[in-house]
Amino acid sequence: MMMPKRFSSDTIVPISEAASTSISPSHVSMDERRFDELLDQHQAAIRGFIYSLIQSASDTDDVFQEVCAAMWSKRHDFDPNRPFLPWSLGFAKLQSLSFRRKAGREGEKQQAYASEMLEGAFHSSPLSSQLDTRSEKLESCVNKLSEEKRELLRLRYEEGMTVTEIAMLPDQEKSREALFKTFQRLHQSLLTCLSH
Amino acid sequence: MTAKQRVTLEVWLLKLEEGVLSETELHEYTELISTDEEAAAYVADRSTLVSALHTRGRARKAAAKKVVAFSDAQQSARSDLGQPPSSTHRRSLLALAAALAIGLFLSLFPKPEASNDVADASPQIREVETPSMPIRPPATSVSSDEMPFLAIANRGSLNHPELASSAVAALAGTGEAVSEPLPEIISYNEHIRPILNQKCIACHGGVKKSGGVSYLFPEEALMAGESGIPAIVPGDPDGSEMLYRITTDDEIDLMPPPEHHERLSDREVALITKWIKDGAKFEDHWAFLAIGDVAPPEVENAGTNIDAFILDGLNERNLIPTDQADDYTQLRRLSLDLTGLPPTPDEILSFVESTDPDKYEKAVDRLLESPHYGERWAAVWMDVARYSDTMGFEKDPNREIWLYRDWLIDAFNDDLPYDEFLTHQLAGDLLEAPTREQLIATAFHRNTMTNTEGGTNDEEFRVSAVLDRTNTTFEALMGVTMNCVQCHSHPYDPIRMEEFYQVYALFNNSADGDRGSDVPVMRTHAASDREQVAALQAKADKLRKQIQQDLSSDTAAGAQFAANKDSFRKQFKEDFTAFDIVAVEGSEGTEFEHLGNGVIRSKTEPRISEAITVTVKVPADGFSLQGFRLDFLPTGDSEKPAGHLSFAKDGSLMVSAVQFLLEEGPKATGLGFAAFDSNAGTGSYGPQNLVKRSFNQQIMNSWKIPATEGETPWAIGTFGKAHQLEPGKEYRFRLAHAYPNARENITSHFQLRFSSSDALSKRRKLNQAALKEVYPDLWLAPELEAEPALDFWLHSGVAKHPEWATLSQIRQDLKKLKKHQVLVMREIPEDQQRESRLFIGGNWMNQGDVMKPGAPAAIAPWKDEFPKNRLGLAQWMTSRENALTARVAVNRVWEQLFGEGLVVTVEDMGTMGAQPAYQKLLDYLALRFKTDYQWSQKQLIREIVLSDAYRRDSKVTEKMLAVDPANRLLTRGPRFRLKAEMVRDQALFASSLLSSKMHGPSVMPYQPEGIWNSVYNKRTWETSEGEDQYRRAMYTFWKRTSPYPSMVAFDATAREICSPRRIRTNTPLQALVTLNDPAFVEAADALGQRMIDAGSELSERLNFGFLAAASRPIDDKTLSHLTSLYHQTVDQMSGNEKQAMAFIARIILNLDETLTKS
DSSP, X not given: OOOOOOOOGGGSOOHHHHHHTTTSGGGOOOOHHHXXXXXXXXXXXXXXXXXXXXXXXXXXXXXXXXXXXXXXXXXXXXXXXXXXXHHHHXXXXXXXXXXXXXXXXXXXXXXXXXXXXXXXXXXXXXXXXXXXXXXXXXXHHHHHSOHHHHHHHIIIIISOOOHHHHHTSTTOOSOHHHHHHHHHHHHHHHHHHHHO | OOXXXXXXXXXXXXXXHHTOOOHHHHHHHHHHHHHOHHHHXXXXXXXXXXXXXXXXXXXXXXXXXXXXXXXXXXXXXXXXHTOOOOHHHHHHHHHHHHHHXXXXXXXXXXXXXXXXXXXXXXHHHHHHHSOOOOOOOTTSOOOTTTOHHHHHHHHTTTOOOOOSOOTXXXXXXXXXXXXXXXXXXXXXXXXXXXXXXXXXTTTBSSSOBGGGOOSSSHHHHTSBOTTSSBSOOTTOTTTOHHHHHHHOSOTTTOSSOTTTSOOOOHHHHHHHHHHHHTTOOOOOOGGGSOOOOOOOOXXXXXXXXHHHHHHHHHHHTTOOOOOBOOHHHHXXXXXXXXXXXXXXXXXXXXXXXXXXXXXXXXXXXXHHHSHHHHHHHHHHHHHHTTOOSBOOTTTOOBOOOHHHHHHHHHHHHTTOOHHHHHHHHHHGGGXXXXXXXXXXXGGGGGOSOOOOOTTOOHHHHHHHHHHHHHHHIIIIISOOOOHHHHHSSOSSSSOOHHHHHHHHHHHTTBSOOSOTTOOSEEEEEOHHHHHHHHHHHHHHHHHHHHHHHHTSTTSHHHHHHHHHHHHHHHHTOOOEEOOEEEEEEETTSOXXXXXXXXXXXXXXXXXXXXXXXXXXXXXXXXXXXXXXXXXXXXXXXXXXXXTOOSSSTTOOEEEOEEEEEEEETTEEEEOOOOEEEESSOOGGGSGGGGTTOOTTOOOSSOEEEOOOSSSOOEEEEEEEEEEEEOTTOEEEEEEEOOOTTOOSXXXXXXXXXXXXXXXXXXXXXXXXXXXXHHOTTOOSOOOTTSGGGHHHHHHHTSSOOTTHHHHHHHHHHHHHSOEEEEEOOOBOOGGGOOOOEEEGGGOTTSEEEEOOSOOOTTTOOOOTTSOSSHHHHHHHHTSTTOOHHHHHHHHHHHHHHHSSOSSSOTTOOSTTSOOOTTHHHHHHHHHHHHTTTTTOHHHHHHHHHTSHHHHBOOOOOHHHHHHOTTOSSOOSOOOEEOOHHHHHHHHHHHTTOOOOOOSSSOBOOOOOTTSOOOSSSOOOOOOOOGGGGGOOGGGBOOOTTSOOHHHHTTTOOOOSSOOOOOOOOOOHHHHHHHHHOHHXXXXXXXXXXXXXXXXXXXXXXXXXXXXXXXXXXXXXHHHHHHHHHXXXXXHHTTTOHHHHHHHHHHHHHHSTTTTEEO
């Protein structure tokens, strides 16, 4: 996923000008390269955050595009002395929430289902390279889990049940809170396993 | 992120997925991700994972539906045929579905274009990705590919410790039944540490803290690891991540990882659970703890306290020890152990015949007082001290350090208390007003190697020597292997890497620096010469005092002397004249003015490297020039203190060349100087540097004249003969300062005068001749009036005294008693002390934080009153709180007597060292050594050799052999092959060849040709003559790159580094040595002769040979064997009885019994 290239070069402040105004950092505009760098650096976090808010891999791409565009247009507001991530997450949150509202209105959310199986999603996380080169790894990691956890995985990801729903199953001994903890451990374990 | 934060984050994410996250929570969530990089990275990874899991879940569900549909269809088809569905088909379909899922999964994660961009995004993840080094617990075999540091261990070059636990572990019985009830109180040392050491520490210890978890230090184990959850929460097994990890069914989380180790047994888990529940109390390793209760147990028939401990242990195991050995065996064992020599036949007979009930005790005391006791035990310490007569490394040149060996022998014989013994060796030079012996003792740590190879970095090998001192101190004296800690925290023992470098810092301020000269050294007399030296010195002092008195002014002789002195002075009166100065020029443009009487002063500050040329005019009546005199006057700058000669910071002057020449047209004639004298500047910066020096040379060694209060510096140059200067001629006198990068000025204010007195040359000559005898080291003549000149006056005949000849003779005699060199430790001055830094990864080029001096806290606390140097280290080691020092010392003594230490690994009393079979006994002896015996080694040895355990018969029963093959439980007396030194000494002693000469330089007994091939130096093995050929083995010249072969065959080490324990081996080479080595051949010949001399009967002769070598009378069976063998041999050697007896002696000397201490 590349940065949208619809910005013409005449919007870029000439380097000499940038240099001459370097005394006051708040007035320094970000040039394209710097913007790209920061984006590269934080892409994974921004995407991860968007995904956590909207739960759809393909929509994450769209929202991320919009976030990038919004950030670019507001780039002069960015203070280079402050961290980039919080600034960009502000945009991501706004765009994601607006997407959710829109998706909720249009009732499209369920339709993403089929397309998502075929579309590419995250390729910016270090983990994805692991998943890519060792695709059987996930399978083998899942197989290393205990029976109980594999069942939880099945309920959550095959049956599509929420944790609250799982907690209410008649033979489920664990409380919802306990299940939260178990899922945390479960995700953590899988991530650890995948990263080895 | 803390564990709590992780869970909170997960709850938020799960709530988000359910669409029930509140506004506030959403805000908090965003806030956390924005500010916590780790959280952001986690969310990124988790999102990827969850997306993949969703995809996988849907694919599986879809596939399962198809399978169900398919199998339903099939089943209905099959049921038509009356067949059950095939499980094989079902499996293949599932596989198909799985393959489909994986295919989809693959397409979800296209390969990123540039993976390093990705890695930059999240440092946490990158760390996780680092390929982990699979370290297996020590018990399993390890391939060297997997563990690089073990590969080093296998080469043995670093003396890396054995990682395998000892056989004693087997005795301790680890395989207890699960059903056995848990102990009431769980002891960390007894129950928990063995589990951790065996199964956890390799990854969670000093080398590696996987997941940020280490069990070496309590505070680390209780701290949250990378997961944010503490491994151990005292009192809360459920909250302890460790317990979850060792019990979970998740292979991912299970610890130890299934591929590394089997899971912990139920009992081990139960032990750990109870231990955590009871509060997870950590304990220090037993050897580091203070010595607790050492009261001997109440046991029947225990002869001594030592035996009470041992019998108690044997009773527990239903073992019955052997009886006392016979008198012969006891005396032989005792003599060899205490003096390294067997008893003489006379000693044996009188001991056996004696009916004195205290005869054994008396023999112990007699042997402890034998001077050979010191030799025997010094030889042990020489291994520890890595004593060698060469420097080591490639060139391995000779080094003179044997005075240290002499010191060792005397220290043992004088029973120097062990605490002082250690202190003198570690820091004798730092004691107040150290004695010569205390200084020699410091050679202990100068036995490190020196690398004289060209192109090697002195600093590198200085550091290497300091590291060696650190390691040796701990391995030899503290029984802790520290080598590991140079590179990483200790893998098993609670010693941090920082602590290693704290000790390193204590050693890092010694003045030695891998120099070829091995400085600092001390030159002193050998102990054997010292008495004579002291006597002669006292006599000389007394005589001189008397002479001085006799020549004092109120005596007639004194009056005569005073008169002679006056006339002598007149004869040598010097007289200087100033010439007219025509011009003074500075080469760098400084202007000078002359103020009359030869005084010259610069108008401005002279430049550095200024050369001053003074043109003088010879007086009208000519001049017979003998020399000149320069007086350096203060700058005249009121800002500078008096005595400040130059404008330079320290006020000193520098002159690199002086010239006096006549210029006529293009020709310049310089007059050569014979000598320079001065009252200023000495040594390598003295004025002699100016004697033969071309004016334009760039010179390193100049004459430096320090600024001094009071006396103005002067210099007198003499030409050695008279030069007739023609009237009116102009000469140039030049002073140059051509020293590159100089910081001192040349003079700016001085007086130049000339002399025609031949007193200059005469005085010069007189000084040389007279002073050479009295002050050989003095270049500069003392002022004639000065006090030490009495000898000068006497020598030159100005003063006369009848005893002068006697005094001179005594001085000659003193000179003949040569001083010898010994390397010593010396601390560099406080203001120049080095800053010691930790070496990251053990690499001296990769320096970390600055280290404050100190010592490992786990062993004993470092007190504020300890000086922060080697003396402080010695005080720490011998402090009341340090229980390890005494334990290690006792263990070493025990090892020498019993063949194995109470802790078998003498060099390692740490947690990976062998478990002692009788820990309480070791503690008892350690405490007694420290308190009751006040560190007396003789007393300690005495108590041990008086025990029944030591005096037992070494006969072994089958049961003993089965239960305790190595005799670690001490069911029987010690029996093992003699040490290398004893093998030689015994043969020479039995044959009466052994020289009783003690002390002195190393000797070179027979050694096969061509063993030595010393590169770069022409050192050869020059076989010693006379009695030096038959000295005790410990005096043998020790070359590190080529140690004495017949001792190496018997397990002697090269002593390149400390070797705290010789591992006994038995090889055929040993028999070849004792059969063929010229020393042994000669010993056999001599013993044969002794046997012949012992009596007229053959049986008497054979019996004598047996007594001398094997310390017992010959038995009938052996007698009959040897008798018939003797007769056969005589026949074969055509009646040569002498040769035949030598042959029999050779057999006796080669008997297993002779080479064994039983």
